[in-house]
Amino acid sequence: xxxxxxxxxxxxxxxxxxxxxxxxxxxxxxxxxxxxxxxxxxxxxxxxxxxxxxxxxxxxxxxxxxxxxxxxxxxxxxxxxxxxxxxxxxxxxxxxxxxxxxxxxxxx
Amino acid sequence: xxxxxxxxxxxxxxxxxxxxxxxxxxxxxxxxxxxxxxxxxxxxxxxxxxxxxxxxxxxxxxxxxxxxxxxxxxxxxxxxxxxxxxxxxxxxxxxxxxxxxxxxxxxxxxxxxxxxxxxx
Numbered sequence: 001x002x003x004x005x006x007x008x009x010x011x012x013x014x015x016x017x018x019x020x021x022x023x024x025x026x027x028x029x030x031x032x033x034x035x036x037x038x039x040x041x042x043x044x045x046x047x048x049x050x051x052x053x054x055x056x057x058x059x060x061x062x063x064x065x066x067x068x069x070x071x072x073x074x075x076x077x078x079x080x081x082x083x084x085x086x087x088x089x090x091x092x093x094x095x096x097x098x099x100x101x102x103x104x105x106x107x108x
Numbered sequence: 109x110x111x112x113x114x115x116x117x118x119x120x121x122x123x124x125x126x127x128x129x130x131x132x133x134x135x136x137x138x139x140x141x142x143x144x145x146x147x148x149x150x151x152x153x154x155x156x157x158x159x160x161x162x163x164x165x166x167x168x169x170x171x172x173x174x175x176x177x178x179x180x181x182x183x184x185x186x187x188x189x190x191x192x193x194x195x196x197x198x199x200x201x202x203x204x205x206x207x208x209x210x211x212x213x214x215x216x217x218x219x220x221x222x223x224x225x226x227x228x
Binding site for chain 2: 030
């Protein structure tokens with residue numbers, strides 16, 4: 001089955017740039033999306049189809065996807081961005097969704 | 109504004125069937141891929157499956173033998189049944205609205221989630 005790998009944790013200072021990676025075999029050939037989940041809340045999509053931002057998501061969130069790695073970048077990271085982030089892709093061979101294990105972003 | 113709300117028992121005995129319903133308001137259940145996703149306490153997300161309004165379904169291969177998702181368009185609801193549950197099925201269960209475009213899937217609206225505990 002298809003697998004996505006994320007680092008368990010990433011730390012960033014306020015105002016700096018945070019990058020969270022998601023690795024999978026030929027992930028660049030698929031569309032990746034990213035969800036933000038704050039404690040006690042439902043996940044919320046922040047990036048879909050590799051680079052698109054839903055309305056209401058700040059411009060500081062951006063995405064890229066090439067080769068085997070998708071990356072979520074948060075520029076000018078704010079304390080409110082502290083959350084768990086999950087990447088997700090579609091495994092067309094099984095027609096099923098696949099999530100990465102999640103990355104806890106700490107803003108300190 | 110589309111809203112989703114899960115409902116169902118919060119406690120299920122081992123070997124029994126977990127049944128949840130998601131009610132969609134603020135929009136029609138026609139179109140989109142209505143999905144179930146779960147999250148064991150303190151762990152990551154797991155995609156369970158989806159149903160299209162026409163009734164076509166797809167399931168996570170690891171759960172496929174134990175899962176059925178159905179839809180009732182007249183009530184704007186879709187449902188999940190997970191059979192022969194064990195403690196490993198204890199999780200927060202989310203329903204969500206999914207999109208599949210150019211072989212990419214994402215979920216843009218989610219319910220608040222409901223915790224289902226499997227215990228005798």
